[in-house]
Every structure is written in C-alpha cells, then in structure tokens.
Amino acid sequence: MYAIIATSGRQFRVNKNDIIDVDLMDGKEGEKVVFSEVLVAGEGKDLKFGSPLIKGATVTGEIIKHYRGPKLIAFKMKRRKGYKKTRGHRSELTKVKITSIEA
Helix, strand or coil: CEEEEEECCEEEEEECCCEEEEECCCCCCCCEEEECCEEEEECHHHCEECCCCCCCCEEEEEEEEEEECCCEEEEEEECCCCEEEEEEECCEEEEEEEEEEEC
16 A cells, blocks of 8 residues: 655655655654645555545654755856856755555
C-alpha cells in the first residue's frame, strides 16, 4: 500500500518504512508526525483518489533527525559586462520515517 501526501509545498509518494526528507518541521527527534493531506492512497484496484484530498485518511511518521542539507549555489552572469553574482544557501531539513498509512 502506498500514498501520495502533500507537505512543504511538495508531493511525496510514500510506502510504509520509507524515509523522506521534508522542510524543517516542529517537534523533537522520536516524536510522531501526522500528515493529513493525503491525495491518493491504496494499491491496485483498491486505489482511492481525493478531490483534492481523501477525507479521514492519514499518514503517520516519526522524526528521525533535523539537519542541514547540502550547499546550493545560484550563480548569475552576463557575458562581456563584468557582472557576476554568487548566492548560496543550505536548507534546514527533517528526516521522517513513515510508520503507517490509514485510508
């Protein structure tokens, strides 16, 4: 059984015991997290689609750790003008393990 959830402005296809990286969430390591925005859940002929969300469906996960992602560089340049600009950032992320899917 799998589900498609919406969180952090993105959509994730998750199975039980999957580990996903989402934007920084409130909570400490080891706490439970409930994702209530479930778009699709099930498998095969038992697949349920929401319009846009499935009522009463939840996906539960457990926070494994909070960490900073890799450094991302945004480089802008205009040729022959002497214009170069470098910006970068590291996103704050949370690693979540999916524990159950209830449709």
